[in-house]
Amino acid sequence: MSDGENAPALREFIAELNRARCAAGPPTYAELERRSKRCAAPFSGPRPAVQPLRVSTTHDILTGRRRGLPRWQWVASFVTVLHVLAADAGVDPSAIGTLGEWKARHEAAGAALDTARRAARVPVHATGGARHEVEDERRETGALAMARRSVATGWWRARHRDVVGAWEEPCLSLESAANLIRVYGGHRVPALLQTREYAMAALRLDRPALPARSLARRADLMMRRRAVLSRPNSARLWAIVDEAALRAPIDRAIMRAQVISLIRSSERPGITVQVLPRKATGGAAAGDPVVLLRFPESEFSDVVYLEHLTGGLYLDNAADINHFSQVLNRSAIEALRPPESRAFLRKFLI
Incomplete structure (x- = not known):
């Protein structure tokens, strides 16, 4: 097993980094870069460059796309900048943790990864007594493991496999199995509530290099995803639409049709739509979408999916589920x- 396979120790460390970012505001990636370049504010304890x-x-x-544990110098810089930004925003930095605490976490994660790498290859005897090594089979359980196993037979594979990222496939499986989907859409209307025209326009903004044919097929995929809300015993959807998504630079006619669709969706049984106004301070993840999926099987825990343009992170441990449920x-x-929210949306039609 390699670090790139997201060993539990690595996944947990990445989740801790994401929780620290949320505790600090959370700042955007651009804010982190800007502040790191001019970081000179005092920080309690010894501070590295x-x-x-x-x-x-x-x-x-933070999305788990980079292989291996991040270097300590990067982690120390990240934590230091989070402390500075938290202080600037008047946020209590204690939830972020000290450099000493993060150093201990980093060393513990590194040791766990080393142990996992050694344990992943176990000696066995082949016929005739010759020794060789084989990969130890990982025994995952729960909804996330179920989703990973069912990817090969997913409904999207026949017609849309070429436009689905590998990181998206477990989410599509989880959506099909869930009986409750909670979502904060970030700077876009949540995927399960998008019209085809809006999906096309949003894709043009988010992925300008995407060929026209792939763009159209991605939009078709989005429409197929909405089927989970129309089937018998369909999943309940609780969606939070950020006002920023309604003010995106998208053609007015397309946005008007999208708003009408949101109003109609909000009137359907099993679908709750709330608008988060700009003045609110509780935006889930500074513009990053957050999805929490719940399942009818009592033995399956919830799964959190943090989605980005070119990747995603799945979390299914109790601490992360509790954190993002609170978010x-x-x-x-x-x-x-x-x-x-419906009244707010109707104002966009005037």
Whole structure:
């Protein structure tokens, strides 16, 4: 097993980094890079030289796309900048943790990864007594393991496999199995509520290099995903739409049709739509989408999916589920209630 396979110790360390970022505001990747380049604010305890936290590097580390444990110098710089940004925002930095605590976590994660690498290859005897090594089979359990195993037979494979990222496939399986989907859409309307025209326009903004044919097929895929809300015993959807998503630079006619669709969806049984106004402070993840999926099987824990343009991170341990449940709860409290949200949306049609 390699670090790139997201060993539990590595996944947990990445989750801790994401929790620390949330505790600090959370700042955007661009804010982290800007502040790291001019970081000179006092920090309690010994502080190492801060290296630039480049957007691409930070994104890849926090979404689990980068192989291996991040270097300590990067972690120390990240934690230091989070403390500075938290102080600037008037946020209590104690939830972020000290450099000493992070040093211990980093060393523990490194030791666990070393142990996992050694244990992943076990000696066995082949016929005739010759020794060789084979990969130890990982025995995952729960909804996430089920989703990973069912990817090969996923409904999207026949017609849309070429436009689905490998990181997206477990999410598509989980959506099909869930009986409750909670989502904060970030700077876009949540995927399960998008119209085809809106999906096309959003894709043009987010992935300008995507060929026209792939763009159209991605939009078709989005429409197929909506089927989970129309089947018998369909999943319940609780969606929080950030006001920023409604003010995106998208053609007015397309946005108008999208808003009408949101209003109609919000009136359907099993679908709750709330609008999070700009004045609210509880945005789930500074523009990054957050999805929490719950399943009818009592033995399956919830799964959290943190989605990015070029990757995603799946979390299924109790601490992460509790953290992001609270994040979504806080956003729901600060968002307008469903009737008020419909009234807010209708104002966009005037």
